[in-house]
Amino acid sequence: MNDRTELITIGQLARRTGLSVRTIRFWSDQDVITPAGRTSAGYRLYDVEAVARLDLVHTLRQLGLDLDTVRRVLHRQTSVADVAKVHAAALDAEIHALQLRRAVLRSIAERDSTTEELRLMHKLANLTAQQRQRLIDDFVTQTFDGVDPQAPGARIATMMRQLPAELPAEPTREQIDAWVELAELLTDEQFQQRVRQMAVTGARQPTEQPPFDPARVAEQAGAALRAGIAPESADGRQILERVIDADLPGPQRLRIAAQTETFTDRRVERYWQLLGILNGRPAAAPQVPAMEWFIAALRAHAD
Template sequence: MSDPTELLTIGQLARRTGLSVRTIRFWSDSGVVAPTSRSAGGYRLYDAGAVARLDLVRTLRELGLDLDTVRRVLARQVTVRDVAEAHVRALDAEIRTLQVRRAVVRRVARHGGTTEEMRLMHELARMSARERRRVIEDFVHATFDGVDPDAPGAHIAQAMRTLPAELPADRTPEQVDAWVELAELVNDEAFRARARAMAVAGARVDREPGEPGEPGEPEGSRAAAAVDPERVAEHARGAVRDGVDPGSPEGRRVLARIVDPGLTAAERARLADTLATFTDRRVERYWQLLGVLNGWPPVPSQVPAFEWLIAALRASATP
C-alpha cells in the first residue's frame, strides 16, 4: 500500500498512471492537478492522492469534457453526476447530428448527386421540428390549393400532414433516412406536380357510388370505384409474383377475377386511364416514408399490382 505521505516526482507519477510526463505537466500547469510541493531543486512533487485524481481526469477527458469542467468537478463545484447528465445530453445531440450526416452521405453514395444537392439535403435533414412541419404543410397546401375541402377526397390532405412533431429521442437510422428522403421528395417539382394532378382528379371523381358525375367527367372514373382493392391484392399481386403476362390468355383469366368481364373495350380503356391517374410509385413512397417516421406497421406495396391491372385492362381493350 502506498504511503500517503510519500511524495512522487513527475516521472514517478507518470510511471504509476501510464500518462506521459508532458500530459501531467500540461494538466498541472492548467491547475487541474497541482503539485503538492516542490523539491529543493524546484522540481514538482505530488502526493499519492494525485494518482487517483489523474485517473479521474483521464476518464473525464476521454469522455470529452473540457479542462474547465474537469477543474470544477475536482473542486467539487459540480458533481460527477451533474457533469455526466449534461454530457449525456451533449452526446445525444452529437449522435443525432452524426445520424443526419450519415443519412445524407449514404443517400448521395447510393444515388449520386452534386455538391449543391448534398448541401441542400443536409440543410433539409438538420431542420427543426417546426421547420420540418412547415415543409410538409407547404407541400400539402400546394397540392390541394383550390380543391373543395368538402370533396370526399380532400380528407387525404389531413392524412398527408401526419408528420410526428419530433422524431423520437431514440430515433432509428431508418427514421433519419426516411426524413432525408421525404424532404428531398416533397421538394421535387415533378413529384409535386404529380401529387397535385392526383388531388385535383380525386376531388372530381371520388364520389359516393351512384352519385351523378360532373359534365365531362370520364365514364371510367365511376367504374374505377367498383374495383375491389382486395381482389387486386389477391389476384393481381399473385400475377406479378408469378410473372404472368398481362396480355396473355392467363392474364385475361386473372383480369376476369378482378373486374366485370362484361365491360366493353372502351370501358376497359377508360378504367385503365383512371386507375393510372391514381397509381404512382413515388406517391406511394410518400406514405411509406410517413409510416416509417410515425412508427406505423409496414404495409405491402400496392402499386405493382395496380400497374399489372392497368396493363391487363389496356391489353384486353386492344383489338
C-alpha cells in the same frame, strides 16, 4: 460584531468560496453580488451572506444561465424554479439536436455518400420540429391550393400533413434516409403536380365505388406478378376476369383503366411508405405494381 455582521475582504471571500478574486470582482462589477461596504482605502467588503449568494451564482452559471438571468434570480424578479424549468427545456432541445447530429454522423460513417448528400442530410437532421412541419405544410398548401376542403379529394391534404413533429431521439439509419428522401419529394415540382392532379380529379369526380375490389386486385394481380404472367397474355385475361365481370365492355374497361391510372403512382405510394418509416410504423407492402399490372391487363383485353 457577530458572524452575521462581520465584513470580510474580497480575498477572504475568495478563500471561503473557492472562486478567484478576479471572478468575484467581475460579478460585483456586473451587480450580481453587491459589496456590503468599503474600507477607508476604498476596498470592497462583503458580509458572510455573500458566501451563500456566490454559491448560488456559481451553481446557476455552471447550469449555463447568463448573468442577466442570474441577476434577476438574485433580485427575486424570477424564481429559481421557473428558471430551472425553462433551462431544462432548453437543455432537452439541445440534447435532442445533439442526438440527431450523432445519428447523422454514424449514418455518414457507414456509407459512401456524395458531398451533396452529406450536406442535405446534415441540413435536414438539424431542422427544428417547427421547420420540419412547415416544410410539409408548405407542400400541402401549394399542392392543394384552390381544392374544396369538403371535396372527397381534399382528404388527401389532411392525410399528407402526417409528418412527425419530432424525429426520434435516436433515429435509425432507415429513418434518416426516409427523411432525406421525403424532403426531396416535397420539393420536386413534378411530384407536386402529380399529387395536385390526383387531388383535383378526386375533388371533381363524384364519390362512387369502383367496379372492382382493390383487395382482390392486389391478391390476383400480385400473384400474377410474382409468377411472371404478362398482363396481355391469355393467362393474364383469365386472372383479370377473376377481378372484373368477364362481360364488361371494352370501352368501360378502358375508362376504368384511365381512372385507376390517375390515382396510381409509385412516388405517391412511396410518400406514404416514408411517412410510415418516420412514424415508426411497419412498412406496408407495395400496392402500385399490382395496380399497374391490372391497368395494363384492362387495356390489353379491351377488345
